Amino acid sequence: MSVLELFSLKGKTAIVTGGGSGLGAQIAQGFAEAGANIVLCSRKVEMCEEVATELANLGVQTLALPCDVTNPEDVANVVTKTKENFGSIDILVNNSGASWGAPAVNMPFEAWRKVFDVNVNGTFLMSQAVGKVMLEQKCGKIINIASIAGLGGTLPEFMDTIGYNASKGAIITLTKDLAVKWGPYGINVNAIAPGFFPTKMSSALIEHGHEYILSATPLKRLGSENDLKGVALFLAAAASDYVTGDVVAVDGGMSSII
Template sequence: MTNSLFDLSGKVALVTGTSRGLGQYLARALASAGADIAMTSRDKQSLSAFADEIHAAGRQTFSVDLDVRDENSIRSAVASIEGHFGHIDILVNNAGCNIRKPALDVTWEDWNTVLDTNLRGSFFVAQAVASGMIRRGYGRIINIGSVTSVAGYAGLGPYGASRGGTRQLTMSLADDWGKHGVTVNCLAPGWFRTRQNEVMYKNEAWVEYLTDRIPVKRPGRPDDLDGAIVFLASESSRYVTGQTLLVDGGISTGATKATL
């Protein structure tokens, strides 16, 4: 095996939702492997510091406004990126949101906000990017899912529905586009500390409970995703498509402490 299997030099990666959190870590990992980065936010001014960081690491960047709940915004952003770089080789569908509520308290608007962002947005961004990939006969699409793609948790009804849908969408698009040289996979993190769930990690009892349920006995660190994202974006995964790669410390095994 050679390093060329994981080399992204000359590739352009579009990572949505890069103003904070895991989006920045994923983009940073791809840049470290050699990719130039197209980054998005609903306010591209919020990306300036991160763009400077990627530039300092020797990679090219391009920042665009993108609201994944707006079809015109999606098409305009993709067209701008293709106009700037000439092509998009890798898409990381990372932009997402969550609203945590007991199921009886979820409103119609809560549901629409989460599903429109996480599921509908991912589909239409993938659709917009895939047309160029198909013309060139090459592409890597990575939809960001979650351990909730395969497991249910109380208080996460809309979010779990969106992430379960992301897994199913991934398989459908893989079947659609595989013959064109485009692979589509789902990267599904487990419990990682982000700005979205920061409040939960302030509860020491909850963190202890969570850690006990994870076979490797700790929540995820953002750099735990580096190898997985580069693998799915690179030549090393050329025969992998339609799959969900769980990076969750084993929590999806359903294992609990044994009582003998």
């Protein structure tokens, strides 16, 4: 197999949660460019439909579906519709996420629960439902979107988001444990821990801490719309067949600073 074939997704089918905007849309774009059929799902299905229409111009098949990843019925519907349309599920990207800023002592429990429900429970429910298909297939790639905020603590004057940080840490452990549990069945489970990329969810934080972020990032810039595509493609393609349980930081070197 040539090196270009190792990175081809031609004939594969990928589900990307939260794929209607931000990092999810960027990853879906990369997969479509590599030849994959794309299923986009989120609560805002209209945004997914817009992205799906754009990706279809690349010559791949696309599908946009409504899905609240915390709702098992919605999750089951996405899996069923994907199998009906494409016959298999080769790749899952758990990208849907939520955040809430508040000091730890004032963090509303309902907000804490919402963040964990979307980030952790949603990742688990999607992985469980798609995992059943992949276990039958005896192959598949699951990519969980964590964060460098899940690797440790963050300064409260910069990023006072204990619920988000803790949930992303949980996703990292979930990734490693699923990799151990499902590796014998041909399923690779890895995570990407992005640094700071301009998205709707991160815009206020980046505006507030822009100077600090750049000073703490060895490459001295924010992530661009192309910086996740290659890493996600590697983890989705045959090129990473011997990689599982790993967490790839895509952060301009920020997590390397002691």
